[in-house]
Amino acid sequence: MGREILIYCGIDWAEKTHDVALVDDTGQLLAKRHITDDAAGYKILLDLLAEYGDTEETPIPVAIETSRGLLRAGKRKVFAINPMAAARYRDRHSVSRKKSDPGDALVLANILRTDMHAHRSLPDDSDLARAIAVLARAQQDATWNRQQIANQLRSLLREYYPSALxxxxxxxxxxxxxxxxxxxxxAPTPTRAAQLTRTQLQTALKRAGRQRGIKADAEQLRDIFRADWAHQPLLVEDALGKQMLALLVQLEAACAAADDLAEAVGEAFPQHPDAETILSFPGLGIQLGARVLAEIGDDRNRFADARGLKAYAGSSPITRASGKKSAVTRRWVKNDRLNHAGYLWSFSAITASPGAKTHYRRRRDEHGDWHAAAQRNLFNRMIGQLYHCLQHGQRFDEAVAFPFPSVGVVAA
Structure with missing residues (x-):
């Protein structure tokens, strides 16, 4: 009986066309193709894989430099290789360091042939989890975009319209x-703002959706606009006002996008089976809980243990040793979105959970941690607890999570 030959596939992904290379377990190039980024090209790829033994039971693993695309629609193992890592592997095959798309496809296939055990395949998340990930990440991007435009608007208003701030x-x-x-x-300029009447201000507040306290707010705004403020020359002020209106259009679009996506997340996230467990943790609401689920997924085999998830989130420290020197530092290589969500989560948990507050205070007082280090340590503890609860289908229990007296509570 002959030995079973293992096949590996590498795809150099581009915008319009892709290069595909197949190698066997000896490194022999079996086939290469140049395909287009459309349904016809995708069919050529599937036919090529099937020609070399690809089936639903034994799919050929694929290495690619992106974690997105139509390949995720199947059940095969897809390995998203970091472009920096692929560049290091390229030096093993060519010392000229010149890049070629067919050559990169061959390099990616050989990465799986030699070091597949050192790389992680894309998680086998459910369709609902992937849909929530799309919405949660889009909402997070819209929120960041909204804040960026608001900062630009604030900077512009400081130049000519301090009364608006x-x-x-x-x-x-x-x-x-x-x-x-x-x-x-x-009123795009301070001159026009000073001319607004009480009625005009009340009308503007009503258009914005205000229903209570309109008269008091209108009076307060009128006093602010009619106070003494420094002014730019009239022509400059009008020009800056037009620039401000252009930024205002962008801000309104960003606010609408963030609100619409937040509503979509609020509809999708509670439908997921893990939502109940995630929302039981102090400091996690609909939006933040959806961001956490978006990054960790619902594939229970994705992380071997809680330590793997902590490293992925960047919450656990890393020890680097060289000779007689060693240093314990925070992780720089991590999932930035999950790490950002963890920062907000731990910050909220300090006020939402007595046990979390006690843990934070102990890190500050007894261990001498700065605020960021103590908050990161709290996140590290709580994400480990989340891993345990998700694995065992349990809800958060304050007494089990923090089995020590809370701040201000005297132990019996």
Whole structure:
């Protein structure tokens, strides 16, 4: 009986066309193709894989430099290779360091042939988890985009319209509030703002959706706009006002996108079986819980243990040793989205959970951690607890998670 030959596939992914290479377990190039990025090209790829023994029971593993695309629609193992790692492997095959797409496809296939055990395949998440990931990441991007445009608008208003910033401070997250946007649209310059009457201000607040406290707010805004402020020359002020209106259009679009995506996340996330467990943790709401699920997925075999998830999140420290020197530092290579969600999660948990607050205070007082280090340590503990609860289908239990007296509580 002959030995079974193992086949590995590498795909150099581009915008319009892709290069495919197949090698056997001896490194022999079996086939190469140049395919297009459409249904016809995808069919050529599937036919090529099937020609060399690809089946649903024994799919040929594929290495590629992207974690997205139509290949994820199947059940085969797809390995997303970091481009920096692929570049290091390329030096094994060519010392000239010149890049070629067919050569890169061959390099990717050989990465699986030699070091498949050192790379992780894409998780086998459910369709619902992947859909939530799309929505949660898009909502996070929209939120960041909204804040970036709001910062640009704030910087511009400081140049010629400081009274608008004072008016925005009346409300929390002022520049993103519909009331402030309506007022800026009605009065794009401080000169025009000073001319607004009480009736005009009340009308603008009503258009923004306000129903209570309209008269008091209108009076307060009128006093702010009619106070003494420094002014730019009239022509410059008008030009800056037009620039502000252009930024305001972008901000309104970003606010609408963030709100619409947040609503979509709020509809999709509670449908997931893991939502109940995730939402039982203090500090995690619909939006933040969806971001956590989006990054860890629902494939229970993705992480071998809680330590793997902690390393992936960047919450656990890493020890580097060289000779007689060793250093314990935080991780720089991590899932940045999950790490950012963990920062917000631990910050909220400090006030939402007595046990989390006690843990944070102990890290500050007894271990001498700075705020960021203590907060990261709390995140490290809680994400380990989340891993345990998800694996065993349990809800968060304060007494089990933090079995020590809370702040201000005297032990019996």
């Amino acid at each position: 004072a008016a925005a401070d009346v409300w929390k997250n002022g520049l993103c509030r519909p009331e402030v946007r309506e007022i800026l649209r009605a």
